[in-house]
Amino acid sequence: xxxxxxxxxxxxxxxxxxxxxxxxxxxxxxxxxxxxxxxxxxxxxxxxxxxxxxxxxxxxxxxxxxxxxxxxxxxxxxxxxxxxxxxxxxxxxxxxxxxxxxxxxxxxxxxxxxxxx
Amino acid sequence: xxxxxxxxxxxxxxxxxxxxxxxxxxxxxxxxxxxxxxxxxxxxxxxxxxxxxxxxxxxxxxxxxxxxxxxxxxxxxxxxxxxxxxxxxxxxxxxxxxxxxxxxxxxxxxxx
Numbered sequence: 001x002x003x004x005x006x007x008x009x010x011x012x013x014x015x016x017x018x019x020x021x022x023x024x025x026x027x028x029x030x031x032x033x034x035x036x037x038x039x040x041x042x043x044x045x046x047x048x049x050x051x052x053x054x055x056x057x058x059x060x061x062x063x064x065x066x067x068x069x070x071x072x073x074x075x076x077x078x079x080x081x082x083x084x085x086x087x088x089x090x091x092x093x094x095x096x097x098x099x100x101x102x103x104x105x106x107x108x109x110x111x112x113x114x115x116x117x
Numbered sequence: 118x119x120x121x122x123x124x125x126x127x128x129x130x131x132x133x134x135x136x137x138x139x140x141x142x143x144x145x146x147x148x149x150x151x152x153x154x155x156x157x158x159x160x161x162x163x164x165x166x167x168x169x170x171x172x173x174x175x176x177x178x179x180x181x182x183x184x185x186x187x188x189x190x191x192x193x194x195x196x197x198x199x200x201x202x203x204x205x206x207x208x209x210x211x212x213x214x215x216x217x218x219x220x221x222x223x224x225x226x227x228x229x
Contacts (some may be wrong), residue, residue, distance in 0.1 A: 023179055
């Protein structure tokens with residue numbers, strides 16, 4: 001087990017409220033990712049991080065922000081949640097590093113199910 | 118950007134039969150092609166991967182083939198068992214690009 005935990009695992013919130021999901025890892029992996037999973041779309045990258053305070057956008061970044069103030073924590077924030085952000089969110093870490101980080105195994109957390117009413 | 122298409126979306130087989138899932142990709146620079154298995158309510162887990170310098174890779178009952186010219190790759194599961202029932206995702210990425218693209222998934226059901 002690569003030591004990755006997500007919190008909360010389940011959350012129900014109302015439209016317009018802010019939401020923060022946390023991903024915590026214990027093994028000092030440099031690359032961390034946030035994906036969302038929706039039926040018919042597979043997994044889509046929201047944002048990723050390649051180090052403390054180093055982040056970049058993915059395919060579906062609109063409406064989301066991230067922060068990484070410590071190696072072990074990668075936070076995903078929905079500033080004002082909308083119903084279209086109802087989804088299962090997976091954090092992942094790359095088990096490889098450097099420029100080859102995206103050509104090696106991704107290890108996923110257990111997921112956070114978010115429902116926006 | 119890369120676009121990965123996966124077929125079929127659902128697949129039902131009898132226990133002991135073979136199952137094949139196919140994916141196509143659009144970026145000719147992609148050089149890494151993993152397959153993930155996701156059981157109901159669980160995290161996706163890597164089951165096999167292949168890099169662009171090989172055409173086939175096997176691991177017990179699972180094999181993956183890659184055709185770079187046609188830009189497609191396939192997952193083959195032989196002697197299927199009920200525990201193979203899950204959703205399978207293909208993906209494609211290339212060195213230096215951190216946006217790994219996934220297919221939409223195939224729900225495999227193995228009937229006992």
